[in-house]
Structure formats: C-alpha cells, structure tokens
Amino acid sequence: MIVCGVMTGTSIDGIDIAICEFSEKPSIDKGFKLLLFSEYKFPKEFRNRIQEVITSQNISLRDLSQLNFLYSKIIAKSIDNMLLSNSLDSNFIDLIGIHGQTLWHEPIAQSFCNEMISSTYQLGSGTALSAMLNTPVVYDFRAADMALGGEGAPLVPIFDFNFFRSETENVIALNIGGMSNITYLPSNCTTNDVLAFDCGPGNTLIDSAAQIYFHKDYDFNGEIARSGNLIPAFFTELQSIEFIRQKPPKSTGRELFNWKNISKFIKNYEARDIVRTLTEFTAYAISENIRIFAQDNAEIIVSGGGANNAFLIEVISKNLPKCNISFSSDYGIPTQAKEAIAFAYLAWLNVNGLPGNLPKATGAAKQVILGAFARCQ
C-alpha cells in the first residue's frame, strides 16, 4: 500500500509530504520504505491569513469555512505537483494521512458552557481533499483520543515504537519541531512501557527571537546563539515555567510557549544573548525531561527542524553526557520527514483497523482507532 503522509506544523512554514510504501506489519527492518519526501511552501496569502487568525485568536465564520477548503486545495495541489514532478500517475497513491493545521489545542478539560471540555482543532477538510484527489483520506487523528480523556498528543510514539525500539538499548526518539517531544522506549519494551510527552518549546522561541531581532527565519546552525552569552536572570525565569518539570502525560503548544508570554521576562538585553539563552532554555527543557522522566543513559534519535541547529544539539549532548546522539536520517528517515511519515503510518493503522494511540503517552482511557476515513468511490 502506497500511503502519503502530510504534516503542516504550528510554525506554518510549509507542507511536509512523505510518500511511503507499507506492507504487512511494517517496521524499520522490513515492510516499510520511504519512496519520496518533499517540502512545499504555503502560498503567501494563505500563510498571512492564518498568521492573522492565530495572532488575533479569532476568525470570521466565512474565513473559517473558506480557509478549511482552501487548505485542502493547497494540499491537493502540492501532492499533484509532487507526483507530476516525479512522473507519477495521480492514482499512484492508495491513501493519504493528513494532520491538518492546528488552530487550537486545549488538552486539559476546563469548564465551558457548564461542561468540562477539552478539545483540539485542526483546520482542513479531509473529505474535500479526498474528493479533490479521488483518493481515500484519513484525518482528524487527535479527536477520539481526547474524547476518551487523553491529551490527543503525542501521536508519533506508536511509530517510534514500531520503527525505533531496540531489544538491547534504551532509545529516546526526540523530535524538535515548533515544540519538542520525546518517546522513551526502554530496551526490549512493549507498548505498555512506552512513555512519551512534550518537553516544552522546540524551535518556536528561538525562531521568534531570530525573526524579531535579526530578521532571519531561524538561527542557522545555531550560529547566533553560539556567539552570545547566557543571561542568568532570564534563564532562571524561564526555568521556573511549571510545565517543564510537570509530570507526564503532558502536551503543550503555542498557547503557552509564545512570544507574548516569554517576552515579559526580557529586559534590556543584547539580542544575541537572548537567542543564546532561549537556545539553552530549549536544550534545558529537553534534557531535564529526559533526565527526570526517561533515562539519562540512552540512544537519542533526533528528528525535526531542530536537528539542524548544531549548537542546540551540542548543548543537549553536554547536558546528557551518558547519552549517544544520532539522527533519524541515520536510519533512513530524513529528520524533517519523520512526522509526515508517522501520519502516513497512522492512516495505514486506521484502514487496517488498528489503534493508533498509546494511552500511557496520551492519558486516554483506552487504545482506539484514530482518525476519520473519507473516500469518494
């Protein structure tokens, strides 16, 4: 089965598309092959509109409805382009798994209209996408887990479990996207032993500072951070954010780690020192969570955009001297492709009637099939 996985992260920087082949009981050793991976940019108009929506935390009903379909149209065009530029037929793909664009994620139930409600919201109509491409689509992966009391995240652990676990070593799959999260796979583990949770910020705060102070999309290779100095007072304020040392299961997002919340700690500091401190804080959030809640003697397999920040990786490595750090690309999975591949795998699980969540990771009452399945014929 050829499955296309599509991921668009909270940074709205682009569309990651992975086309994979899965056969029966796929694992890293057999039955799985990454055929193609590409990154596409969102059209500027769309990106601006979504950024406005996220900034204002508000949307008109018309924009909601139209953006929901426009998102699907943009994804459909990107997949079409990818197939075309590889001289592949439009019916090459058997199935699409798409995460959608997260606009809200509220993992802890709060009183709302007299009911305790937790919820998540991803923009994008899977049903429309399926009709546009005449290909079955699985989408809305987080809702069922949340309806069962889970946090709807993280969902990649079942992929990590099936593709990265080892009989002899402790493995930690670390993904550094907008946020950072780990999947801890003790040696010779079963699904019941898997622990997975968000650590805190990934690239989001570093990127924000690079954009605000240096007009760069991100801190290339961590060079700005490397040239700056740690600001102890700022670092201490950041370390005190409760989420960092909060016990798992836990998940987070831009609702907590956004520039508005962080910048209140910033005084009249040097710009490069701010980037340095945010990088050290991001590394701290990751390594502190690994140290307290996982295992400081493990193989860490890094994926996500943060894998390209050499300085960030150095600090993590320094914080965890007993760990060995490698990259998902060492295992044939480009660091930027892992989440897209994971959502292809989650779609594959759905159509095979297999559950996709790990209750120990999400906190849900039980394992369930994730996602809704849309097909047109």
Added chain:
Amino acid sequence: MIVCGVMTGTSIDGIDIAICEFSEKPSIDKGFKLLLFSEYKFPKEFRNRIQEVITSQNISLRDLSQLNFLYSKIIAKSIDNMLLSNSLDSNFIDLIGIHGQTLWHEPIAQSFCNEMISSTYQLGSGTALSAMLNTPVVYDFRAADMALGGEGAPLVPIFDFNFFRSETENVIALNIGGMSNITYLPSNCTTNDVLAFDCGPGNTLIDSAAQIYFHKDYDFNGEIARSGNLIPAFFTELQSIEFIRQKPPKSTGRELFNWKNISKFIKNYEARDIVRTLTEFTAYAISENIRIFAQDNAEIIVSGGGANNAFLIEVISKNLPKCNISFSSDYGIPTQAKEAIAFAYLAWLNVNGLPGNLPKATGAAKQVILGAFARCQ
C-alpha cells in the same frame, strides 16, 4: 442495521434524532422501519453561545475548538438519554449519521486568497462523537460534493427518490425547515430525472417576525398570519429577491434570508400584517418554484416544521390548485423526522460504499460517496 440519524437545523431550536432499521436495498415498501424518533432541546448556554456566534459572524479559536467538542458531547448525551428512556442498551445502535450544526454555507465559488473557493462548515466532531459513544459515525456529508463543484445541497433527494417516487404520479417532496426545498420526482423517474433545490425561506422569516413582534418562538398554526392582511408594497419588494426565480441548481441559507436583509423593506406596518406578508411570501417562494421549475400537477408530500403551519399550507394549496397536498406522516414518517431519517440513510449509503449525492440536484461533477467515517474499534 440499526442506524441513528441526527439533524440540527439552522434555527438551533433542537436536536432531531431518528433511530431506523435498514436492511438490504431499503425503500418505503420494504427494508426500512422507523423505530424511534425524539426531539431534544439544546442546553440554553450552548444555544446562546451559538446564536452569539451566528449574529457576530465571528468566533474565537477557543470557542471554535471547545464548541466543536461540546456539540458532540450534547449529541452523545441526547442519544444516551433516548436509549435509556426506551430501555435500550448502549450498543443497540450500529451506526450514527450526523449532519452537524451549519455555521457557514457558501455554495458559489468566490475569489478567496487568490483561489476560487466554495465551502461549507458544520460544527461538530464526528470522530469525538464516535469515541464518546463507542459507535461508528458518518459525518461531514456536504464537503465532497462541494469539492466537486456541487453546492453541497440538497442531500435529501436520494432519500426522497428511494422512499417517495411513484410509477404513476409526479411527486414533489417539500421540506419546510428554516429554508424550504423540494425534490421533484416525475412519475416513473430514474435518478437522472430527479430535480431538487432550495426554494427560499422556510420558517426562518416567519419565526423571526413572531419572535420580534410577538415574543413567540413561532406563529402557532399560522394564526397570527391568518389574522393579518397582505402588505402589497412589502410583498412586491420580497418577490423581487433574485434567488426566488433563479434557475436551479441553487441552494441558500441564512446568509441571504436573515432578518437584517429582510427588515430593510419594513416600514411602519402593523405587526400581524408583516407576519401575514412573510407567510404569503414564503408560500410564494415555494409555489412559484414548483410552478416554474417542477410541475403544477403533482402529489406534494410536506415535511419539516412548516407542515404544522396550517395557514402556510393553505396558501401553498391555493397557489397550486392542481396539486394534492399530503404529509410525510401519511407515509409513516413524522414530518419533523424526515431529515434526521435521511441522514441515517446517507450514513447507511456511506458504509455500503454507495454514492449519496444526485449531481442534477447539487451541480456536482459526479456521484460520490458522501461523508467521513469514524470508528474507534
């Protein structure tokens, strides 16, 4: 197969739940049975919040996400109550078909972020509902048709075709909900002969006037209208609304027929005369569409809340002297239950891999399976 259909209309007045039994190739004569039908009220807090959203045409991202899940929770509780009060087990239902709460419907593509986009938006997570009740759910019925250039409405025609067509008579299934729509089934028709479209307002304008001028939810039996006089100038203004005589396929909603748009024609008139004129206009919109685009010699089978407005039905009957008017309840389908039953049937079609739209009715490029399928185990 026991299928539960759930409909909540644009008037947000309540939740219609029909529990039906379908066997192979269901029709009115065989293989279909309505087991239970109930109407539930939305909790006041929820209804008020949705009404605020519709009035302001704007929603915060948090409310969007939380209301989406809260809607599912309210539906789940209503279904649970219905089963409980009929001493039925929670696994009595095999499948749920749910329409969702429409917040936006834009059937004609408009330029949006440099793309031509038409779209529709229904609140309610089918995936969450499926997990809450541990029952498979089909939802998001309109998106695929719209992605293929259709108007995503009307969707009830395939139900009308299968359950109301006649070999010897022209049949018109007329539903008077918030809006009014007809399905025209010429005698001995095939799906290609079926014509179906929205006529214009149903109860929405009459209800608004009853609420504003008389503090009543609606004009009971049409008694206010019956006691008033037609205002010719107002009636002429209303008749001039282009949608009424626009050629099908066409669909409409509160985006066009809302109080703000209509009240601009209202001068210093008597309140009961306003209700009378809006009732005559509603009847005109229905009968004019039947006369021009369908057949003025037909059996009209009325369903929807408007079936209870005796005066409205009288005016329609007077406008179409060659038609015979009956009610869906004469065929074993309570007038208020038809749409909920139709969405149970559309869900049944989805899981049986059968298309649900009629391209001649919606304008879509082709017949497709409608809806997304969510199941948890």
